[in-house]
Amino acid sequence: MFNAEKPSLEDLPSSAHLLRSTVIAGVSAVAILVTVVLPAEYGVDPTRIGGVLGLTEMGEIKNQLAEEAEMDRQMEAANDDQSSLLNDIFGLFVGAAHAQEQEVWQDMLTFTLAPDASAEIKMEMTDGAIADYAWVAEGGRINFDLHAHGGGQSIDYDRGRGATSGEGSIEAAFDGDHGWFWRNRDSADVTVTLQLRGAYGEVVETY
Amino acid sequence: MNAYIVDAIIGLSVVYKALDNLGAYQRWFGFQPNTKAATLIFGFFHGTGLATKILDYDIASEGLLPNLLAFNVGVEIGQIMALAVILIVMGYWRKSSAFYRQAYTANVVMMSMGFILMGYQITGYFVAT
Known part of the structure; x- marks a missing residue:
């Protein structure tokens, strides 16, 4: 614009004009940042305008997803470190809880998560095996990620947030641990009852 | 280097260039900063910004060099294609009577x-x- 060839000084915008434009740019930037960008990106909403526009929830979801991805990553790293012996021990505990079986379901698991607590429930399944599931959450809403990993592979079957029930079936895409990562983002304790049936080996749970 | 700081400097380069285009440095300080030098310096930060994005992809160490080269060739081709279009549009815009105001x-x-x-x-x- 004015920097291509050396313009004569009187062709340039006046100093006051430039200053006013810069101030307008800065003030409007701050206004847009505080009311739109920060609520939508980080859930930071000092004016409460972002909340009215529904942007703050968007930012909170982004924060939550980032946290959960980080948790999941850490948990997977921790699981890889754990010996299979430890998994066997967890398997025994779960095996003992199998007593309360229903007619149609092979396994029923009940666990309670305090606010912000998480759990991981996995079925050992071989490639192509099918398992049915049904679960309900009581006391609040829960976030879940139904996924699998094993042999260096991983897959995401389903995920949801603020859910209170779910049912369906999964077909194992490879040999490995298939199941749920649960996290209670609600403000009260949530009790999840999970029922399972199908072609799977041991059920492994880690809290 | 922290990706947030790099991206903040990239934001600063946008502000710098806008003031440069408006002739603010000539009006306020009586001189025109060297465009090539500014492009080089801010170019380093823009390159670092791209590098932090590639790091997020967790590229496998196997075949890293060919992958990096391919990425950079792709970036350059994309830039040349975009600039070709922008240059044409800017050429027409400059000729319009309302150009300076707009x-x-x-x-x-x-x-x-x-x-x-x-x-x-x-x-x-x-x-x-």
């Missing part, structure tokens, strides 16, 4: 966006780390 407003809007990018990244540095 370009002034466009640069003020661009400066505002640069400020927004800076604020977004600086806040991210404190909130997310």
Whole structure:
């Protein structure tokens, strides 16, 4: 614009004009940042305008997803470190809880998560095996990620947030641990009852 | 280098360029900063910004060099294609009688966006780390 060839000084915008434009740019930037960008990106909403526009929830979801991805990553790293012996021990505990079986379901698991607590429930399944599931959450809403990993592979079957029930079936895409990562983002304790049936080996749970 | 700081500097480069286009440095300080030098210096930060994005992809160490080279060739081809179109459009825009008035407003809007990018990244540095 004015920097291509050396313009004569009187062709340039006046100093006051430039200053006013810069101030307008800065003030409007701050206004847009505080009311739109920060609520939508980080859930930071000092004016409460972002909340009215529904942007703050968007930012909170982004924060939550980032946290959960980080948790999941850490948990997977921790699981890889754990010996299979430890998994066997967890398997025994779960095996003992199998007593309360229903007619149609092979396994029923009940666990309670305090606010912000998480759990991981996995079925050992071989490639192509099918398992049915049904679960309900009581006391609040829960976030879940139904996924699998094993042999260096991983897959995401389903995920949801603020859910209170779910049912369906999964077909194992490879040999490995298939199941749920649960996290209670609600403000009260949530009790999840999970029922399972199908072609799977041991059920492994880690809290 | 922290990705938020790099991206904040990229926002600063947008503000810098907007003020440069508006002739603010000539009006305020009586001299025109060397465009090539500014491009080089800010170019380093823009390159670092791209590098932090590639790091997020967790590229396998196997075949890393060919992958990096392919990525950079792709970036350059993309830039040349975009610039070719922009140059044509700018050529026509410059010839229009309202160019100076519209370009002034466009640069003020661009400066505002640069400020927004800076604020977004600086806040991210404190909130997310």
